[in-house]
Amino acid sequence: MAIQTTEYKRCAVLKMDGRIDSVTSDELKNALIALNEKGVFRIIFNMEDVSFVSSRGFWVMIEAQKNCKRYNRGELVLANLPDKIKSSLDLVGLNQYFSFSDDIVSAVGNF
């Protein structure tokens, strides 16, 4: 499992691979908090290499979305979400709290 963060002028792209579960979700949480602490609230989470997300992972993303959207200062956008993970997000109803993108370049450009 690895997390990579690329910062651009107006936003950052965070990329993680593997499972996001009770073992690894804190690493995602810390990476997102680190960006927030640097004043970065426009974040694209590139999930193309994520293979699994448990509810613990969903809640980390929801907490990050709360932080990013507070004071209308930004947003966490989920990009390249694998279909199986999107289906489970839809099933639990948490999809309503996110915007989705299938293209990192467009997502960066939209910020």
Add this chain to the structure above:
Amino acid sequence: MTKKTFSGDYQSLILISKFIESKGEKAGLNEDDLYAVKLAVDEACTNIIEHAYGGELNGDIVCECKTHDDYFEIILNDKGEKFDPESVEPPNIGTALKNLKTRGAGLYLIKKLIDEVNFEFNDETGTTLRLKKKIA
């Protein structure tokens, strides 16, 4: 081997997932249903570690897989604290983001993902959770 014992810690989650995957593939579950089963089992085992055992390394999780004619069954057993599944509040999904409580979707998600969910509580044998997923 269709039955395996895992230590009740979060590092076991990936081992349990691999065990379920190998048995589910042999049972003929399609890719989407296999993911749904793995997610439900991950949620169930996380609840066992966190709530039944009150933390990591306080007990084991026994996982058994059975293939029937038209469904795949996973049986999880633990010797932790029992609980009333009916008393578990569903998450307040649908509310405004700022008011959304970021806890407690495990059982809710399991019930959404699995066709039949059944808990049995026994003073001697502990808690047994049966998850049945139809084979499409």
